[in-house]
Structure formats: structure tokens, C-alpha cells
Amino acid sequence: MRSSRPEVTEFDRVKERPGGRNARVRQAVVGAVLRILQEQGYGSLSHRSVAALAGVDSATVYRRWPTRPRLVADMLIDLSDTFVPVPNTGSIERDFLTYLESITAMLDDPGMTKLTQALFVASIEGDEAVSDVLGEFWRGRFSRSYVMLERAVQRGELPPLLDQDAVVEALVAPAWFRAFVSRLPNNEAFRRRCVGNALVMARNELCVSEFRRVPGEVDC
Amino acid sequence: MRSSRPEVTEFDRVKERPGGRNARVRQAVVGAVLRILQEQGYGSLSHRSVAALAGVDSATVYRRWPTRPRLVADMLIDLSDTFVPVPNTGSIERDFLTYLESITAMLDDPGMTKLTQALFVASIEGDEAVSDVLGEFWRGRFSRSYVMLERAVQRGELPPLLDQDAVVEALVAPAWFRAFVSRLPNNEAFRRRCVGNALVMARNELCVSEFRRVPGEVDC
DNA sequence: TTCTTAATGCAACATATATCGCATTAAGGA
DNA sequence: TCCTTAATGCGATATATGTTGCATTAAGAA
Structure with a gap:
């Protein structure tokens, strides 16, 4: 059984716009997720609360991050600094x-x-x-x-x-x-x-x- | 600051009814929690789903177990059998x-x-x-x-x-x-x-x- | 600059979650 | 058996969580 979706060529792929507003919204959302998790915990993480803190509409958050775990996962990708420094004492x-x-x-x-x-x-x-x-x-x-x-x-x-x-x-x-x-x-x-x-x-x-x-x- | 609740003597304490219907409802609810967790996972555990499977009203579940973690904790108290047998092979x-x-x-x-x-x-x-x-x-x-x-x-x-x-x-x-x-x-x-x-x-x-x-x- | 259109904001809507008042039921004692 | 009342079931209600349609905005190309 094949999908009922019509066949598409590679040229039909959606044109992505990684720069500009797109990236700005992502940055704001991801930063809001981190702040909410650290200050309040996972129980307080909702699309609404994230949207409010990020200054975007909650429908936008829902469209780009359908679930809460995806919000967390995407936040994590940006968290490049380590939590735990690796010591070097000589012993x-x-x-x-x-x-x-x-x-x-x-x-x-x-x-x-x-x-x-x-x-x-x-x-x-x-x-x-x-x-x-x-x-x-x-x-x-x-x-x-x-x-x-x-x-x-x-x-x-x-x-x-x-x-x-x-x-x-x-x-x-x-x-x-x-x-x-x-x-x-x-x-x-x-x-x-x-x-x-x-x-x-x-x-x-x-x-x-x-x-x-x-x-x-x-x-x- | 004292509570505004009127003072009560020890005799005013609520009469508990641990036997009978009280215990029956608890048993049904706790069993439903275990089944839902094993078959569907925590994401499917809601007061509604538990109530439906246990054959009681969801308001009853809300009143006695205000949160989902309490449902899990109370279920666990009855789970006396061990998950993991302790072996005795002689070595x-x-x-x-x-x-x-x-x-x-x-x-x-x-x-x-x-x-x-x-x-x-x-x-x-x-x-x-x-x-x-x-x-x-x-x-x-x-x-x-x-x-x-x-x-x-x-x-x-x-x-x-x-x-x-x-x-x-x-x-x-x-x-x-x-x-x-x-x-x-x-x-x-x-x-x-x-x-x-x-x-x-x-x-x-x-x-x-x-x-x-x-x-x-x-x-x- | 103008044009195209992906992405957004907004509002309406649908469903899920949680609370409360009240009549009814049934456990346990008299 | 009857009586008291804690607990339940039911319905109404409030809030939270998701979804959808559409006009508007702005990124990127011409």
C-alpha cells in the first residue's frame, strides 16, 4: 500500500528560510524553554508559557514544536556549554x-x-x-x-x-x-x-x- | 497566625471507613492504574481513563487521588511481589x-x-x-x-x-x-x-x- | 523597488483536565 | 431493623490544552 500523497519531485520541496525571523523566533522560544525549566521545572513548561515568555503566539509554538519533549530536545541542541568542567589536577x-x-x-x-x-x-x-x-x-x-x-x-x-x-x-x-x-x-x-x-x-x-x-x- | 479553621477535639476526627465500598473502590482504581501503566504508559494515565477502567466516577478518583503521581504511588504500595527474583546458584x-x-x-x-x-x-x-x-x-x-x-x-x-x-x-x-x-x-x-x-x-x-x-x- | 509566499498573529473553535454543589447510596453502629 | 453520615455518582462549570481558518507580515529573489 502506497501513501495517498501525490508524487512530488525534489524541486517541489518546501523552500526553507533558515535566516531572519525564522531564526529569531527559534532563539526566543528555545531561550524561554531553558529559563522555564531551570526556574520552574517541566511541570510548568507549556506551549502557552513558552510563547508568553518568548513574545510569540502560542499557535506558532504549537506549529513548530508539536510536543513538549520536542521543545526540550531542540533547546538542548543549543546548550553547547558543558554543565560539568573536566578537572586536570595532575593526579x-x-x-x-x-x-x-x-x-x-x-x-x-x-x-x-x-x-x-x-x-x-x-x-x-x-x-x-x-x-x-x-x-x-x-x-x-x-x-x-x-x-x-x-x-x-x-x-x-x-x-x-x-x-x-x-x-x-x-x-x-x-x-x-x-x-x-x-x-x-x-x-x-x-x-x-x-x-x-x-x-x-x-x-x-x-x-x-x-x-x-x-x-x-x-x-x- | 493561626488557621481560621475552628478548633476540634480528637473526637471530632473524621470517622474512616476502611472496609466495604471504600476498599473496593481503592482496589479497582489501583488495579486500573497498574494495567494502564503496563499496557499504555504514563502518558495514557489520566483520572478519566482510570475511572473508566475501574468502573467508578472520575470525580471520585480526583477526590481521593488529587494528582497522577499519587495514583502511581498508591498503586505501588500494593505491588508487593518482586519484579526481579534473587537467584541462589551456589556461586x-x-x-x-x-x-x-x-x-x-x-x-x-x-x-x-x-x-x-x-x-x-x-x-x-x-x-x-x-x-x-x-x-x-x-x-x-x-x-x-x-x-x-x-x-x-x-x-x-x-x-x-x-x-x-x-x-x-x-x-x-x-x-x-x-x-x-x-x-x-x-x-x-x-x-x-x-x-x-x-x-x-x-x-x-x-x-x-x-x-x-x-x-x-x-x-x- | 516590487513580487511571491512561508511564517506569523489573531480569533474562533474543539477537546481535555479539574472543581464544585447536591441528591443518592451504602457502611457501620444503635 | 432503622439511623447517621461518609463516600459516591451525576451534572454544571471553570480552566487548560490543542487545532484550524484567514488576514497580515516580512524574508528572499527578481
Whole structure:
């Protein structure tokens, strides 16, 4: 079954007008979305509220961003600055601890908490395209931290790493888990334990990932 | 400033009627919430849809559960059966792997995915009381898995553990992180790596958590 | 400048969500 | 059994959320 839409040649495509008013409206809307999310949270994000803050008509917002998750996803594309700076202290232990402290500070900051929660909800409520955008966003954030690992390898603090995701996940995943799932407290002892775990993992990566082949030697 | 509500004695408290119709309505509503969440997801959960499926009036649902997150939280209180069985294979390595496979299977199952996502959204959109209920729910789920650790300690596979949360988090937090944040693929190699990491951590817990006091001996 | 037309603003409209008053129902006690 | 009254069902109402038609505006090309 083919669509009932009449066939069109490529020349029939809509002429887009990316410059001028088009871009101005997008900038205003996207900025309004960010402000509303940080100051009030996802529950206060509506096409109406965004339109009012951006100074455009709500019908315009509806036409270009049919759902709330798309508003969030499009806002995110412009959010190029990082939330979390990647430290460079000269020691991988201190780098890890500083980085994790920044992550947990971000997860505790009210504005960032609201924004992060909004990304979660948008990712869940949105369609496949939206969750792809958000997943790509987070992967980009965390891949920036790989430079910490590379510097440590160059300094000889760590062996060459096979899987950088694995080490960064060991460092930060428990903090996210506590913030959003178990809601256990996120204190200094907890962060030190995560740092120690990530370090052990990075130093014994081969052994850890293939533990089943050398069952007696798991702890290296 | 005191409330304008007239003072009341304890005897004036509302007489509750927990049995009979009261309980019947609650059971019908809570069951409807669970069905809607598993079959359609949080986006389809409305007081109207719940009322229709439960066979009660929507005003009744509004009166007893003013918000959607409260519907979810109250449903959860009745959900006493575990999502994830705790294995007992006789080997902590196999226990860990089986348990993590169950977790990831749960995170992949469509019905459970919708339900879990709904818990997330409800926790974010709801008030403090709701997120407390959901946090308590998850902590209860994961504390059931401590028995795996205790059996391993009794068998002599693991040393006595100081912090069971830490080990379980090392095992499961990366899977949650991938499912909801980075959306990286969740394959066999990944799960084995998580198991190996949790094992190393459990076997070197003291060393890991206090790495800063013995910097040269971090890898034990 | 003038012309074409995509995009906007505006208003009317439709539907969904939430609240309230009131008559009716039924649980639990006398 | 009858009585009291908390809880429900029903309808009216208010507000929020989306959609559509159309005249107007302004970007980009001639």
C-alpha cells in the first residue's frame, strides 16, 4: 500500500528560510524553554508559557514544536556549554574525586536538578527521535571526560584502557542511581568509594572484564 | 497566625471507613492504574481513563487521588511481589550474572519498561511524599538482593561486607544508567564487566573505600 | 523597488483536565 | 431493623490544552 500523497519531485520541496525571523523566533522560544525549566521545572513548561515568555503566539509554538519533549530536545541542541568542567589536577585520584564532586553538586543544584529531571521526563514522554537526541547529548557530555583518563595513561598512572565508558560509568553511575532511583544520601564517603572503585577497575580492566576466564585470579 | 479553621477535639476526627465500598473502590482504581501503566504508559494515565477502567466516577478518583503521581504511588504500595527474583546458584559469580540479567531483562520488557518509566516520571512530577514512597520502594527491592551477598559470605566466597549497598550499586547502577541516561547498548560483555567489577569491589571493599590512606596499594 | 509566499498573529473553535454543589447510596453502629 | 453520615455518582462549570481558518507580515529573489 502506497501513501495517498501525490508524487512530488525534489524541486517541489518546501523552500526553507533558515535566516531572519525564522531564526529569531527559534532563539526566543528555545531561550524561554531553558529559563522555564531551570526556574520552574517541566511541570510548568507549556506551549502557552513558552510563547508568553518568548513574545510569540502560542499557535506558532504549537506549529513548530508539536510536543513538549520536542521543545526540550531542540533547546538542548543549543546548550553547547558543558554543565560539568573536566578537572586536570595532575593526579587521576584527585581528578576523579573533583569530577564526581561536580556531578553530585550538579545533581543537588536546584536549577540543574529541575533541568536534568526535565530531560528525563522528556526522554520518556517523547518519541524515538527525542530520546535519541537526549541520549546523544549525555554520551557527548560523558565522552568529554575521557581526556582525564587519557592524561592519566600518558602520566603512567593507568594502563592503556580498552573501554573508557566502563570506567566513567563506574565513577558516576552510582551517583545518578542514588539521585533518581534509590535516593540514598550522597556523602563524602560514598564519593570516595566510587572513586576507589573506578580506580581499581581502570587498573585491572582486563582482569575485571574477563573474570570468568581466570576465576581464581579475579582480585588480581 | 493561626488557621481560621475552628478548633476540634480528637473526637471530632473524621470517622474512616476502611472496609466495604471504600476498599473496593481503592482496589479497582489501583488495579486500573497498574494495567494502564503496563499496557499504555504514563502518558495514557489520566483520572478519566482510570475511572473508566475501574468502573467508578472520575470525580471520585480526583477526590481521593488529587494528582497522577499519587495514583502511581498508591498503586505501588500494593505491588508487593518482586519484579526481579534473587537467584541462589551456589556461586556468587553466577548469582550476580543471573541477577543482572534479570534486571536488564526487566529494563527491556515493554510492560516493565513502561511501568518503570512511569515510576520515574511520577517521582519527578510528584511532591516530596510521593518521591519518598518511590525511593522506599526501590530501596526495598534492592535490599532483598542482600541475601545473595550474605550467602556468599557464609560460603567463604566473600569477606564480611561493610556496605552492601555499595556492592549492589556497582552491580546494577551502570545498567540503569545506560537504560535511562546514556542509552548505550546493554550486551553480554557489558554485564560481565559489571559482575567482575562488583566482585572485585566486594573482595577488596576496605581497600577500595579507603584508597586515599594507602595510595600505593589501591589495587591490593 | 516590487513580487511571491512561508511564517506569523489573531480569533474562533474543539477537546481535555479539574472543581464544585447536591441528591443518592451504602457502611457501620444503635 | 432503622439511623447517621461518609463516600459516591451525576451534572454544571471553570480552566487548560490543542487545532484550524484567514488576514497580515516580512524574508528572499527578481
